[in-house]
Amino acid sequence: MTAVHTGPLVQLxxxxxxxxxxxxxxxxTVTLTIDAQSVTVPEGTTVLAxxxxxxxxxxxxxxxxxxxxxxxxxxxxxxxxxxxxxxxxCSRAAEEGMVVxxxxxxxxxxxxxxxxxxxxxxxxSTTPQVAEWIEAYDAKPQRFGPPAPPAPAGTREAAAPGHxxxxxxxxxxxxxxxxxxxxxxxxxxxxxxxxxYKCVEACGPDHQNTFAIAVAGxxxxxxxxxxxxxxxxxxxxxxxxxxxxxxxxxxxxxKTEFDMRADGTWRDxxxxxDTICPYCGVGCTLTLHVIDGEIxxxxxxxxxxxxxxxxxxxxxxxxxxxxxxxxxxxxxxGNGAH
Amino acid sequence: MGAGGxxxxxxxxxxxxxxxxxxxxxxxxxxxxxxxxxxxxxNGATLYVVDPRRTTSAQWADVWxxxxxxxxxxxxxxxxxxxxxxxxxxERFIERATENFDAYRTxxxxxxxxxxxxxxxxxxAVIQDAARRYATADRAMICWTLGITEHHNAVDNVFALVxxxxxxxxxxxxxxxxxxxxxxxxxxxGGDMGAxxxxxxxxxDVTNPEHRAKYxxxxxxDIIPHDGWNLTEMMDAMGRGELTALYVIGENPAQSDADAxxxxxxxxxxxxxxxxxxxLTKTAQLADVVLxxxxxWAEGEGTVTNSERRVQRVRKAVEPPAGAADEIWIxxxxxxxxxxxxxxxxxxxxxxxxxxxxxGLQGMSYARLEALGGIQWPCPDENHPGTKxxxxxxxxxxxxxxxxxxxFSVVHHEGPVEQPDEAYPFVLxxxxxxxxYNTGVQSGGYASPLHRGETxxxxxxxxxxxxxxxxxxxxxxxxxGSIEAPVYVDPGLRAGVVFMTLHFPDQVATNLLTINASDPxxxxxxxxxxxxxxxxxxxxxxxxxxxxxxxxAAGDD
Numbered sequence: 001m002t003a004v005h006t007g008p009l010v011q012l013x014x015x016x017x018x019x020x021x022x023x024x025x026x027x028x029t030v031t032l033t034i035d036a037q038s039v040t041v042p043e044g045t046t047v048l049a050x051x052x053x054x055x056x057x058x059x060x061x062x063x064x065x066x067x068x069x070x071x072x073x074x075x076x077x078x079x080x081x082x083x084x085x086x087x088x089x090c091s092r093a094a095e096e097g098m099v100v101x102x103x104x105x106x107x108x109x110x111x112x113x114x115x116x117x118x119x120x121x122x123x124x125s126t127t128p129q130v131a132e133w134i135e136a137y138d139a140k141p142q143r144f145g146p147p148a149p150p151a152p153a154g155t156r157e158a159a160a161p162g163h164x165x166x167x168x169x170x171x172x173x174x175x176x177x178x179x180x181x182x183x184x185x186x187x188x189x190x191x192x193x194x195x196x197y198k199c200v201e202a203c204g205p206d207h208q209n210t211f212a213i214a215v216a217g218x219x220x221x222x223x224x225x226x227x228x229x230x231x232x233x234x235x236x237x238x239x240x241x242x243x244x245x246x247x248x249x250x251x252x253x254x255k256t257e258f259d260m261r262a263d264g265t266w267r268d269x270x271x272x273x274d275t276i277c278p279y280c281g282v283g284c285t286l287t288l289h290v291i292d293g294e295i296x297x298x299x300x301x302x303x304x305x306x307x308x309x310x311x312x313x314x315x316x317x318x319x320x321x322x323x324x325x326x327x328x329x330x331x332x333x334g335n336g337a338h
Numbered sequence: 339m340g341a342g343g344x345x346x347x348x349x350x351x352x353x354x355x356x357x358x359x360x361x362x363x364x365x366x367x368x369x370x371x372x373x374x375x376x377x378x379x380x381n382g383a384t385l386y387v388v389d390p391r392r393t394t395s396a397q398w399a400d401v402w403x404x405x406x407x408x409x410x411x412x413x414x415x416x417x418x419x420x421x422x423x424x425x426x427x428x429e430r431f432i433e434r435a436t437e438n439f440d441a442y443r444t445x446x447x448x449x450x451x452x453x454x455x456x457x458x459x460x461x462x463a464v465i466q467d468a469a470r471r472y473a474t475a476d477r478a479m480i481c482w483t484l485g486i487t488e489h490h491n492a493v494d495n496v497f498a499l500v501x502x503x504x505x506x507x508x509x510x511x512x513x514x515x516x517x518x519x520x521x522x523x524x525x526x527x528g529g530d531m532g533a534x535x536x537x538x539x540x541x542x543d544v545t546n547p548e549h550r551a552k553y554x555x556x557x558x559x560d561i562i563p564h565d566g567w568n569l570t571e572m573m574d575a576m577g578r579g580e581l582t583a584l585y586v587i588g589e590n591p592a593q594s595d596a597d598a599x600x601x602x603x604x605x606x607x608x609x610x611x612x613x614x615x616x617x618l619t620k621t622a623q624l625a626d627v628v629l630x631x632x633x634x635w636a637e638g639e640g641t642v643t644n645s646e647r648r649v650q651r652v653r654k655a656v657e658p659p660a661g662a663a664d665e666i667w668i669x670x671x672x673x674x675x676x677x678x679x680x681x682x683x684x685x686x687x688x689x690x691x692x693x694x695x696x697x698g699l700q701g702m703s704y705a706r707l708e709a710l711g712g713i714q715w716p717c718p719d720e721n722h723p724g725t726k727x728x729x730x731x732x733x734x735x736x737x738x739x740x741x742x743x744x745x746f747s748v749v750h751h752e753g754p755v756e757q758p759d760e761a762y763p764f765v766l767x768x769x770x771x772x773x774x775y776n777t778g779v780q781s782g783g784y785a786s787p788l789h790r791g792e793t794x795x796x797x798x799x800x801x802x803x804x805x806x807x808x809x810x811x812x813x814x815x816x817x818x819g820s821i822e823a824p825v826y827v828d829p830g831l832r833a834g835v836v837f838m839t840l841h842f843p844d845q846v847a848t849n850l851l852t853i854n855a856s857d858p859x860x861x862x863x864x865x866x867x868x869x870x871x872x873x874x875x876x877x878x879x880x881x882x883x884x885x886x887x888x889x890x891a892a893g894d895d
Contacts, residue, residue: 183787184785184786184787185784185785185786185787205380207373208373209373209376209398232787233787237787238772238788239773239786239787239788240369271655273653273654273655274651274653275635275636275651275652275653275655276523276635276642276644276650276651276652277523277635278523278633278635278636278780279522279523279775279780279781280367280368280519280520280521280522280523280775281368281519281520281521281522281523281524281525281526281644281645282348282368282369282370282371282519282644282645283523283642283643283644283645283646283648283650283712284370285650285711288636288655288656290655290656293656293657294656295636295655295656304711305348305349305711306348306370306644306648307370308373310370310373311370312369312370312772313772313773313786313788314772314773314775314781315370317784317786318775318780318781318783318784319636319784320783320784321616321617321633321779321780321781321782321783321784322616322633322636322637322656322783323656324783325616325617325633325659325662
């Protein structure tokens, strides 16, 4: 096989993540074969990007263009001829002469198992697309038995590393637990967490550099945590919500959306309008999500060169004043002229 | 150098080698710009932060220069002297692209490192190191905010920094430049639009007959051939009774301006005050007529210009509340009542008129702004991609293309108007906190876990000396007013400096304290420095005993 590295795995170095457009100037290209199609891409391009280049769909959960790949979820695996194991396409660099199969029995079998393990242990009810994938790969998460009852609040955080209870074979093990609501701005629903690390990366070195959260615990006890599992208001959190922006499963959610979902007033299909944040002079694009004539959420487009999907607390949550005004306008009309 | 805007793009902060962040707590005031800077740091850039406070931005710095409030010019001039004496000035650039260097060199000569250490409180060796690192970096930029401009000598402060860039040739190249980070989402756009007392749209001078003629022709009206009043001059004119009617759009001067008691008094003495607002602010409450307006950023159409000169579209996402009208509609209706029927132009109509008159914006049609996701001026025609960084012309081989030379400005250290003394021994400086904004009209509208209300931030040393603990109430008094607030102990503050914000004027009216000493050119008040006294507010020891008795009720509230 031709699998000779032309250098270090450069795509793993932070400056080459997709956001850093100016560095994407590799003069050399590599040509590889994906599902019998030949494709030529700049050196350093990932297999995933090469697939997308020719319209080959690969499911991803832990991958995001604006984050450094961490290879956590394994749903994007593909088969590379000559390689011993399946490779995560999101981080593996395309190499000259590489022959890739994205739809081989081995790939399908692996994705199916990944989906079964995730769907049996995590609440994926607000994960976009996953239901389609479960169907497409014929995954049967229920084959591990009925889900275990939720853990009482705080017990998963308290589990000591290295100590495990005897598994209860009547149930499929789950991360089910009550939602953590310790502030007015966002809810952490770790029953929906697949440990993709995206929030940790967005809070940490890839964007915000606040480092309020990290992965704590080992094995099935691993979970996202603030330092010493303190409530968010006592942590280093600055409420930028950049973790919410990257969460693929809805485990992290703005409280407005969480409450509306609970009330049954949330609709996934809703109007959005791009405008510019009304606060400082950086000029972040805000995508305002509107349901029934009310702003319910603000996000920013991942591909926006100024924000890369990030906002600060004011941009993400500070829009509310617009809607506090119906009463205020009444005041103005009533008392204005005097 | 002429154009009123940042020279560089945000992206360049990711690829520069050295950054002076000067008088800016961008980590909190411009968080998403700071993301670009953090990428630069991850890519190996060196960050030097110049700020009286060791802010959350300074925590990312390789070196923090904790200078005395208002001593920026002494610091900059001493760095210039050091650069010149070390032979690190960019002689070829100075010779080909600048003027007035000899006067500048002579002017900075007295600013020895020793003098600067005494004036700024920054050790001489640190000043020397900072100067040399800035000068020898391949790419270096200076970024500043209101720590530079909210002083009585704001314009001189800016010149002092621009001089450093000219001295070292750190302008007009990728990754270099001079960048004021704008504090409000359209403060740059307001300037572009000519909302300045001495400028027509597109930064054309009111006093220049040629500039004026172009606009007079288009508008069919004569333009008063002299500069208008800036904000501070307007206040003075109100005081003299020369300015008797005021139309305020989206501004809350009764709370946002320095020396608030005085400002409120001036507003009350007006014959006629019109306030166009989205809320019934303190200023609106003083008005004769309030015009309820749509919040254009979410309830209307238009453009704003950001800190990298990028014009971007704002769009209507929701309907304004009943009774609140589009701002352009309000102005057109007002014009009609004043005898000018403009019809009802759209935001795009207004923009297209601007494009037809102002240089550098012609290429920015709404269609192109839409397609390109915003365009950075100058953009002279519809094939122009916009301009990433300004002043590349200064490096042109052809003197004709180099154009107007960049001028060194001679500026001298003055220090704040009000120096601490025995009666008022502290310097009060003001700024922003992450989750809040200006007078809180907007940011007061959401429940942030970070809101902790207004506090008087002081150093642990001062708190200990005054014998006050965190949370204990103190009285802060300046020559103009007095307020009470709880103490917050901030180890990032140096002894002698206290810090407050303007975010909660209804609870703590910080602007009762601030001084209306303003820059003669920009009109910006010296929010960053006034002298205050801080005293503990001790509860009357026997209060509880009084309360227990029936007589105590009178006047207790």
